[in-house]
Amino acid sequence: MKSKVPALYIILIVVILFSILFLNDCSKTVNQNRSDIYPMYVDNNTNGINDYFEAFDHNTTAPPKIASISQNGHMMYGPAPYNHPFTDDNGDGICDYAQNGSNTWHGPGFLDSDNDGFCDYWEANSPMHNRQGGMYYRDENNNQINDYMEKEWHEGYTHEFTDNNGDGICDYAQDGSDTWHGPGFVDTNNDGICDYWEDGGRGHGPHNGMMGGH
Ligand SMILES: [Ca+2]
Ligand SMILES: [Ca+2]
Ligand SMILES: [Ca+2]
Ligand SMILES: [Ca+2]
Numbered sequence: 001m002k003s004k005v006p007a008l009y010i011i012l013i014v015v016i017l018f019s020i021l022f023l024n025d026c027s028k029t030v031n032q033n034r035s036d037i038y039p040m041y042v043d044n045n046t047n048g049i050n051d052y053f054e055a056f057d058h059n060t061t062a063p064p065k066i067a068s069i070s071q072n073g074h075m076m077y078g079p080a081p082y083n084h085p086f087t088d089d090n091g092d093g094i095c096d097y098a099q100n101g102s103n104t105w106h107g108p109g110f111l112d113s114d115n116d117g118f119c120d121y122w123e124a125n126s127p128m129h130n131r132q133g134g135m136y137y138r139d140e141n142n143n144q145i146n147d148y149m150e151k152e153w154h155e156g157y158t159h160e161f162t163d164n165n166g167d168g169i170c171d172y173a174q175d176g177s178d179t180w181h182g183p184g185f186v187d188t189n190n191d192g193i194c195d196y197w198e199d200g201g202r203g204h205g206p207h208n209g210m211m212g213g214h
Contacts, residue, residue: 037133038109038121041178041197042204049176052107053098058086099174101145103137109203133196133203136182148182149173158185158192 042051051057084104087096097104103122111120111128120128122137130136138147147153149169154161158180162171172179178197186195196203 037131037196037203038107038111038119039105039132039135040107040109040203041194042107043178049094050098050106050178053094053176055086055088055093055095057107058084058095061085094174094176098176099169101149101169101173103146130184133184135180136184145169146173146181154181 040052043049044051045054084097088094089096090099095106098106103118105119109121112118113120113126114123116123119132119137120126121130121132123129136146136148138153139145140147141150141152145168151161151163151168151170154170159172163169164171165174170181173181178193180194184196187193188195194203195201198204
């Protein structure tokens with residue numbers, strides 16, 4: 001009987017070790033799933049601008065912009081391919097495709113299973129819809145601008161609709177920051193940054209340097 005006691009302890013330790021290893025594997029899986037959230041926000045150079053909107057994170061070998069439309073006298077760009085070059089006609093250091101209120105890709109996590117140029121997280125008929133965590137997209141007035149960045153849908157947010165450049169898009173959605181524009185904003189520690197975009201959050205992406213493809 002005495003010899004069974006250490007044996008039981010050994011079995012118990014082995015079970016605990018296996019549990020720890022199994023749980024670690026699970027957390028790794030969760031972290032990988034977190035990287036699927038779109039759009040992502042990361043600011044390693046701490047200038048308040050999403051690194052994925054800045055020049056160094058773009059693919060310089062990509063083909064030039066594919067579409068442009070004019071709205072209210074301002075040059076606007078339609079949705080660009082995820083693999084687009086840095087485009088900055090207004091010279092503010094932020095890619096113009098990230099400033100036009102469109103669904104244009106800027107960072108990892110872009111999923112487009114039906115290949116129509118819209119991220120699955122922003123398509124109503126996709127199971128990924130409304131799971132994007134951090135920023136929602138809708139375009140009921142069909143002008144290729146996220147309604148949540150337009151005046152009509154802007155009420156009730158943490159700031160007033162502000163449009164000093166008069167292009168119909170809230171300027172806070174055009175400054176490359178993590179400013180909230182739409183439902184789904186969660187800020188448990190009240191620091192003004194969406195939990196999804198904080199370090200360890202679902203939308204805080206790994207910084208992989210230049211992002212040029214899937
Ligand atoms: Ca930055
Ligand atoms: Ca710009
Ligand atoms: Ca719209
Ligand atoms: Ca504006």
